[in-house]
Amino acid sequence: MNIFVRSQENDLFKYLSDADLGKLMAKCEKKSLKAGELISSNTYSAILIVLTGKLSRYSSTGRKAGSIFPGEIDLEAGLFAEEALNYHLKSNGASEVLLCPYSVIQGITEPELQAQIQAAINDSLSLKIASLTHRGHDDSPE
């Protein structure tokens, strides 16, 4: 759905103006992850944006289900899921992430900004589904 044009690097704020990007970034929290550290929607009620390093996604049964690279996002499904997500993330080495609380996304009132964020999440979810559907579960090494 191309009603917006990409203007930013990270996948959550890709359609935002510089001014809106600044406003939302100020409400995000930067966090350093150690190698092997686990993150889930139980741990943080936030969309995660990878800044440096790489995270892997694991199902509740321990099966690897993809990787998240710098600029990409995860845990966005937690905004819509009725229950805690059935997967968790693991930092492969030392990583830095930005956490954008669900409450910040839910608190946006400007319709254009709301639509830009939802459009970015559309893109991210469909890419994840396409990636997992085409490859099946990802058993590649970390």
Add this chain to the structure above:
Amino acid sequence: MIVQNEHPLYRYLDEAEIRIVGQAKRSETFMPQDIIISTGDRKRDILCIDEGQALVFIENEAGESIEVARLEAGSLIGEMNFVMPTHRTASVKALGEVKASIYPYHELSVILAQNYSLAYKVFAALNLQMTHKLLGIIK
């Protein structure tokens, strides 16, 4: 966001907003075994099954059809292609008579580009659908 109804695309829309989105809609009836969408097709229209049941299938390397899922009334078809410019990754055929609403990509895009409040609610409804799909795949 307030849930207004159970329709997969209209979930967050009030009656006035449904009428606006409905301007893009056309209805089509498919007979049993009719192909509704085909693998490789590059169309980006989004469809909603209003009545009937459809079968999602892919072909393996031997050309055999493999059932992936059955879709009931109230299911969306093609929401990923609506979001991403890629080809259809599976085919869908009518199991019995199927009545579907079709929302052509271009017409719906024009409506949403003119009304960001509407776009927000439609995109959020699509995100809910895709969240269920993603969690089903990862499970």
